[in-house]
Amino acid sequence: MSAVNPLKPSQRMKIPRQESIEQPAAERSINFLEVSFGFDEDRAVLESQRCLECKEPYCTDGCPVGIDIRGFVTLVLQKDYVGAVQKIREANYLPAICGRVCPQESQCESLCVMGKKLTPVAIGKLERFVADYEMKHQLFTPPVVTERREEKIAVVGSGPSGLTCAAELAKMGYRVTVFEALHAVGGVLRYGIPEFRLPKEILDLETERIKALGVEVYTNFVIGRTATIDELFDEWGFKAIFLGTGAGTPTFMGMPGENLSGVYSANEFLTRVNLMGAYRFPENDTPIKIGKAVGVIGGGNTAMDAVRTARRLGAERAYLIYRRSREEMPAREEEIHHAEQEGIEFLLLTNPLRILADENNWVQGLECQRMTLGEPDESGRRRPVPIPGSEFTVELQTVIEAIGQKPNPIIQATTPGLATGKRGTVVTDAQQATSRPGIFAGGDLSRGGATVILAMRDGKVAARAIAGYLQGLNSPPP
Numbered sequence: 001m002s003a004v005n006p007l008k009p010s011q012r013m014k015i016p017r018q019e020s021i022e023q024p025a026a027e028r029s030i031n032f033l034e035v036s037f038g039f040d041e042d043r044a045v046l047e048s049q050r051c052l053e054c055k056e057p058y059c060t061d062g063c064p065v066g067i068d069i070r071g072f073v074t075l076v077l078q079k080d081y082v083g084a085v086q087k088i089r090e091a092n093y094l095p096a097i098c099g100r101v102c103p104q105e106s107q108c109e110s111l112c113v114m115g116k117k118l119t120p121v122a123i124g125k126l127e128r129f130v131a132d133y134e135m136k137h138q139l140f141t142p143p144v145v146t147e148r149r150e151e152k153i154a155v156v157g158s159g160p161s162g163l164t165c166a167a168e169l170a171k172m173g174y175r176v177t178v179f180e181a182l183h184a185v186g187g188v189l190r191y192g193i194p195e196f197r198l199p200k201e202i203l204d205l206e207t208e209r210i211k212a213l214g215v216e217v218y219t220n221f222v223i224g225r226t227a228t229i230d231e232l233f234d235e236w237g238f239k240a241i242f243l244g245t246g247a248g249t250p251t252f253m254g255m256p257g258e259n260l261s262g263v264y265s266a267n268e269f270l271t272r273v274n275l276m277g278a279y280r281f282p283e284n285d286t287p288i289k290i291g292k293a294v295g296v297i298g299g300g301n302t303a304m305d306a307v308r309t310a311r312r313l314g315a316e317r318a319y320l321i322y323r324r325s326r327e328e329m330p331a332r333e334e335e336i337h338h339a340e341q342e343g344i345e346f347l348l349l350t351n352p353l354r355i356l357a358d359e360n361n362w363v364q365g366l367e368c369q370r371m372t373l374g375e376p377d378e379s380g381r382r383r384p385v386p387i388p389g390s391e392f393t394v395e396l397q398t399v400i401e402a403i404g405q406k407p408n409p410i411i412q413a414t415t416p417g418l419a420t421g422k423r424g425t426v427v428t429d430a431q432q433a434t435s436r437p438g439i440f441a442g443g444d445l446s447r448g449g450a451t452v453i454l455a456m457r458d459g460k461v462a463a464r465a466i467a468g469y470l471q472g473l474n475s476p477p478p
Helices: 041-048 069-077 081-089 095-101 123-136 160-171 200-211 229-234 266-275 301-312 333-341 410-414 452-474
Strands: 036-038 152-156 175-179 216-218 240-243 263-265 293-297 317-321 345-347 350-357 363-376 382-395 398-401 439-441
Touching: 036 123, 041 069, 041 123, 069 081, 069 123, 081 095, 081 123, 095 123, 095 200, 095 452, 152 160, 160 175, 160 200, 160 240, 160 452, 229 240, 240 452, 263 266, 266 301, 266 398, 293 301, 293 382, 301 317, 301 333, 301 398, 350 382, 363 398, 439 452
Parallel strands: 152 175, 152 240, 175 216, 240 439, 263 398, 293 317, 293 398, 317 345
Antiparallel strands: 350 363, 363 382
């Protein structure tokens, strides 16, 4: 690709990284409207001028789905915003979602050459800008499906891996049916990620575009209960199946007091709010009760979503309780920064010991112990070590545990011959194939808990593998 930026590299390096337009912290901490408004056109074009148009675009090497980042950024510079989003969609069919929730700072942007000495190009914010521009001006045109194939493929689960797999297969011309256990499509994108990070109207629009490819969707359909995997093959006539049912079963610390009223898993808490709209009660049917002081245990993105949600639901004090330091937190830096702005109180190097009850068996406090950091553990992070005699109590009325999730075991228990691994995950090879011929899996079901973009990567890899598998089935014997 020939260079189109008239600025010399030395001039580009003088342009500061552009920042998104955002709601003021005091306003957004009491509403569920999206925190960031993204870039306007001037900021997007100026940010695109920072790209060095590297001959070797290492940024693409950092993208799990292989977006042509240099190519789409060049199109932004040329103000061809629709061309830019179409370039992204060649590799990623959900650009408006990924532009909002993908951890670009640890993937594509971490390999940006500009970032070696200065700040990297804001690739994620540019992706969001072009996707939003296309939506705002209603300029989306679905890709032309040039071939229609007769083979039927089932996709179980409508989270990021399932939606991506379905879209990729539909673009190849296959007849795809998605089965979703809940009443609405989206999986973790709908029940796990709050409205203020990913508005549901964005998710709805992206999923409608997948349906427009000819994908059929069944909701309220629990595979393993409504129908088994073997019944999908034998009675429904599917030739291949992709499993993308995620990791929606919460785990707990196992400390005393977890059976008290006022204790939630982050999964239940966020599902009540995000999927069932509890923040709009009584307009919506699902209530949720929290106290004036809420403690969320964990340091990942789910913990950050839960504590920021609690703040918006009216918690006067919202604590993030994490046993390591800020540097070890796995949550996105942007989410940590936003939480700090919104008044979230961080109790770092703090390990919960037991939940305390009042006379009615409701939560009234959390006994904790201070920690220090020792040698690195298997994760590469320094291991937290208790400080003897450092116990203290935090007054709380609500405790939310966000310490990880594992897959629901229904499909594994009802599918003979399907090999499983640690914590109930489904074992797959490099092509996302399972131990059962014709069955593929990906996302959190096989990884045990990861990012949206890695789940999408698995769905994309699986789609190609499924096509190869079906073409092999249809080949004449040698």
